[in-house]
Amino acid sequence: MNPDSPHDWRPLNLGRDARLLGSDGRPVQRLVGSGQAVRLRRGVAVDATGWDTISDRDRYFLRMRAVGATRKSQPVYSHQSAAVLWGLPIIGRWPDEVHLMANGKTGVHSKNGVTWHHDRLPDQDVVEIDGMLVTSLLRTLIDMARTVGFLSAVAALDQGTKPQFILPNGRAAFGIDRDILLDRLDSDGPTRGARTARIAIAFCDNRSGSVGESLSRGQIHLCGFPPPELQVSFVHEDRQEDITDFRWVRKQETRTHRLLGEFDGKVKYTRDAFMSGRTIEEVVWSEKLREDRLRGTGHGMARWIWSVALRRESLLRLLLAAGLRPEPGKRPVGEVNVAVRAQNRR
Template structure:
């Protein structure tokens, strides 16, 4: 569950018969940040949020500003469920049953569905698509590599929210009749590819990019050993080129469970020692970050230079 700052609403002042002009003045001075018409947040609190917390707050702001009850879906529904997605340049997403056009406005991307499909659950005070519908709709909507992220996540139990893992059979059983056949085939392909062994959203997205780029599938969470025993676990491993692949997310240098009482600087030193021990076994190590994943072909170039084997040419349009 996210601990988010409280929104400041102009309509709350209106209920008291007060003017909202002080809010506009506070926004002009920089103390408040306007998220949507009549919806503000303290700028300092907003700045301290990471990007997915900011997106989640944008969803809440949309719920406060839209006139009719809204069912949030896709990335927005996922943000409420705590399901990771690739959020780069994403608007707020919601469902609509209205066929009259104008489905995307006021910063909200609306997805047309039949009325029978517009089922909702209330989570944290917001109406959202079900957890299963959310991940399936994402798989139907986003490119293959991005779809791997939420699918990998729901194959594992969510200990924070007390939610059970989905079995692949459950996901596949929900597909018939939900999408056009071509879309259903695409979703089935992502479900088949999904793997609960991925350790983080960054690893999941990396794995999707690796697949689309045409490389041979790596072993996940590979145990690197030498003559005296285990050296380390690696995110990815290709025996064909004896290459270890490591995704470095920012969490490794910030979160307590990774710091284990140390400092970010000590984590960097420990990672360097760990990498040296892996290299001492005769294996190559390739590391990448989110910055690499955002650049088209950058990860492909890194892995090609390391001699990682391919199973085919890179795919286009996935």
């Protein structure tokens, strides 16, 4: 356990502890009934202080801890539950179910907020993070690529394939090379979801600068637009350097269309690391000057925020209005499995 980790490590109230002290376990129920505690699962509650303000990820982490506290042996967290400990992102809300590896256990069935996975689990696929057993980064990325939607898989893979990234507990981790992921997928043989996993792994790109950029790039792909260049640098006459999220240079009929795309996450206007001691007004003005410099390069500019990136049709309309056109023969798809079926028919 790492109390300095940003994860929520507040103490758990366990009904079984009360019973060991001679009570019937009802003190936990009374705390929940009075609003002083929040029930995480049967027999486990947590202090309600700040519950309305903690993140969806932290609420999920507390449910993970509650499940671990009610198991007779130490569980191995996997899939999205492992992603929490590795600091890998997903798109959308964290699931209601905690994911565990059965690891040879018989008679365990998915119920009561726990999803059990009965896939083979070699010893090298299990590591320890903050006192909790978890599937290795390699195994976690493979499992995520096989089982979650395309957009969440891409977001997790973009992060997990970086040469190095920082875990929630502050320790550095080395990412997994994409070729290693593909080799592991081959060595595992035919498995459910392997084909969609291969598509997501082949598509991932560790140059992505944020979860919002990963989401946007996945949506751009599913919209049928040509793949953009990533993290393109422009050095101006005053030696000022600007790096853009996306760039397209496309010949369209009689002219060349140049377009820059920028995902505009709120983080740059709120976090101290991005503001460097500046006020929000100063950051906004600096961003306006940056956009003026980029427009001076002869490129058009398209900007969007989270709500647009999350809705494929909204991003499609925005980029069409900016002059971008889908690649010949491609059209937007609703889900990645539609793209998979189309690929299988080729």
